[in-house]
């Protein structure tokens with residue numbers, strides 16, 4: 203039988219010259235989500251039915267000559283019917299139980315980092331699921347592996363990394379289950395790159411211009427380390443075949459990944475385990491990562507902040523001390539959008555500090571943990587990938603972006619790797635984090651099979667190599683449907699200010715409105731409560747500190763805020779509809795804030811700082827994540843921000 207084969211379309215590449223789609227206007231936002239009321243139900247339903255049918259035809263057209271294996275009369279059989287009944291019963295109870303879920307879609311939800319899901323991503327995910335691709339390699343995912351690699355390039359472009367695979371130094375990115383694993387991948391890559399020059403020296407590789415001693419080998423740095431890796435690969439390629447294998451084995455035997463930390467540092471007495479410097483506001487995934495890597499939590503040094511941003515002077519002092527004490531540094535982490543406060547670390551100052559330290563012999567990787575704030579970078583990008591000026595970005599907003607915030611985003615291109623979570627500000631379903639490194643050549647050091655001789659490699663080979671994705675990722679089997687969701691969403695909403703940027707634009711506008719309203723709230727309720735926004739928001743998370751009027755005691759203020767939060771938190775014991783709003787809670791610790799900042803906030807709240815004690819060692823505050831795109835409902839003239847503050851005022855008055 204001769205069946206004509208359909209030739210599938212190629213996956214469109216994101217070439218820089220590709221004509222950008224026209225800018226979207228605000229009404230495009232109306233089509234982006236299922237909506238708080240399920241407004242776009244028929245659109246989603248149409249898509250789901252259309253592509254489910256499409257999937258079925260695909261099955262039938264594989265070998266239409268094969269007869270149906272499940273007989274048409276099967277539905278009449280008792281066993282079939284009993285199974286269907288059981289399945290329905292269980293699905294109905296699941297569906298009923300899920301009604302207790304947290305209503306992330308609602309503009310009344312301003313708690314954690316979750317919101318509605320983008321329709322293109324949700325539809326792409328649903329449509330891909332029945333094909334069940336496994337992105338561990340192209341053998342199990344001929345289509346979605348390439349989409350994942352291209353999604354990495356889309357994110358690279360958003361960050362200001364080279365995104366043209368024809369370039370030797372093109373960036374590379376892949377998806378992970380979340381930001382935690384992406385941060386871990388950053389640690390793995392940084393350690394591999396840091397320790398590799400030491401292994402080359404130990405193996406005695408000749409003629410490739412190796413550093414003079416272990417200390418300088420361990421401080422080769424990212425760019426020079428990648429250049430050295432290239433020299434080694436070229437040198438190796440020029441050896442006769444039998445010697446090539448022997449040399450590779452010799453170097454492999456000296457690598458930290460082969461020896462383990464204990465043996466590696468035992469062999470190199472000049473070196474001690476390197477440290478990771480991160481701001482005290484860093485996510486706890488960094489603690490997990492250091493434990494997992496075996497370096498140990500003690501190697502994570504937390505640096506003080508100023509206004510919840512990494513204190514660049516404290517970083518400088520820590521680096522000076524490391525240099526003086528010959529303490530190697532693996533990585534400095536800057537956070538772009540802290541989990542608790544949404545603040546933006548001075549990435550530019552970290553990059554500058556590395557430049558200065560490199561000249562003095564202390565080198566390290568720079569990783570940006572942008573799990574939360576990564577997609578804010580779309581606000582700073584033109585469609586051609588160029589950076590927008592602060593004035594251009596700021597034209598839409600009252601205060602955003604502060605000069606420091608603009609400088610931080612502008613400096614991303616000078617860092618080595620970034621974590622971004624599509625399942626946070628990318629509005630996509632869970633199971634989608636991303637790790638992106640600036641220069642893909644370093645990834646050779648993570649490959650499970652050490653066949654990293656790819657001399658004279660051109661653009662085509664970039665895709666060919668990364669189709670064996672599981673070679674490079676911490677995970678093995680992974681969801682191809684998640685990759686399809688990320689890739690398709692970035693195609694529908696390219697990662698620049700005129701497209702995807704519409705979403706973060708809404709959230710920053712909402713945060714500015716929230717901040718203004720909080721100040722009004724503070725003035726209006728001055729007779730019953732002292733309230734303040736403890737630090738001006740850098741992005742779209744806004745905190746609110748409260749203290750009942752007349753009270754000076756921190757413990758009492760905390761009890762008050764906890765009672766307010768009781769009504770704002772998820773409570774599975776009560777019907778969802780009884781909940782007016784969802785918010786979250788965080789704390790300010792005096793040792794994190796610093797004495798001066800704590801004094802300032804205590805004064806605003808009329809609290810006595812002397813009442814911080816063992817029982818009340820931190821100030822409890824409300825935290826609001828303003829990522830719902832419909833917080834300001836123009837259609838009905840409702841501001842959920844106003845409503846929230848009206849509700850809060852009522853609660854405060856009731857509690858006082």
Ligand SMILES: *Cc1c(COP(=O)(O)O)cnc(C)c1O
Nearest residue numbers: 380381382485487541571573574
């Ligand atoms: C959320 C977050 C993480 C962890 O990401 P998961 O996706 O939850 O694993 C890491 N860093 C920051 C800054 C985050 O906000």
